[in-house]
Amino acid sequence: MSIKRIPSGGAFEAQVGYCRAVVAGGWVHVSGTVGEGETVTEQCASALAVIEAALDKAGCRFADVVRVTYMLPQAADFEACWPLLRAAFGAHPPAATMIECNLIDPKFRIEIEVTALLPD
Numbered sequence: 001m002s003i004k005r006i007p008s009g010g011a012f013e014a015q016v017g018y019c020r021a022v023v024a025g026g027w028v029h030v031s032g033t034v035g036e037g038e039t040v041t042e043q044c045a046s047a048l049a050v051i052e053a054a055l056d057k058a059g060c061r062f063a064d065v066v067r068v069t070y071m072l073p074q075a076a077d078f079e080a081c082w083p084l085l086r087a088a089f090g091a092h093p094p095a096a097t098m099i100e101c102n103l104i105d106p107k108f109r110i111e112i113e114v115t116a117l118l119p120d
Contacts, residue, residue: 001025002024003022003024004024004058005019005021005022005023006020006021006022006023006054006057006058007019007020008020008050008054012104019031020033020050020054021054021055021057021058023058023059023118026118027115027117028055028058028060028064028115028116028117028118030051030054030114030115030116032069032071032111032112032113033047033050033051033111033112034047034103034104034108034110034111035048035049035110039109040072040074040080040081040110041080041081041084043108044080044081044085045084048084048085048088048112052088055116058116058118059119060116060117060118060119062088062090062092063089063090063091063092064117065092065094065114065115065116066095066115066116066117067094067095067114067115068089068094068096068113068114068115069096069098069099069114070097070110070111071099071100071101071113072099072100072103072109072110072111073100073102073106073108073109074100075098075100077110078098078110081110094114
């Protein structure tokens with residue numbers, strides 16, 4: 001089985017020692033991704049754009065995502081993101097979990113991690 005690593009060039013990748021995404025065994029594992037912006041919706045949109053770019057480099061898209069985990073310091077912020085998430089996943093919603101937890105920096109309001117299956 002071959003493994004393909006997809007870096008995004010983010011500062012944390014080199015500091016922490018991880019990759020934005022890893023393709024292995026037909027699966028695409030995208031690391032937890034935070035976004036830029038002040039509001040939770042700005043950060044959500046930004047994180048989705050980074051994830052979409054990683055999926056594209058891996059050879060798939062949001063419709064191929066089978067599992068997503070949302071992590072937020074404030075569970076009450078999650079509802080504001082729902083329209084963005086519906087737009088991203090459309091008619092192909094993945095299995096999902098939302099966890100209320102601290103993130104690496106208090107400025108971050110949402111982190112998103114996905115797993116996708118490469119199309120045949």
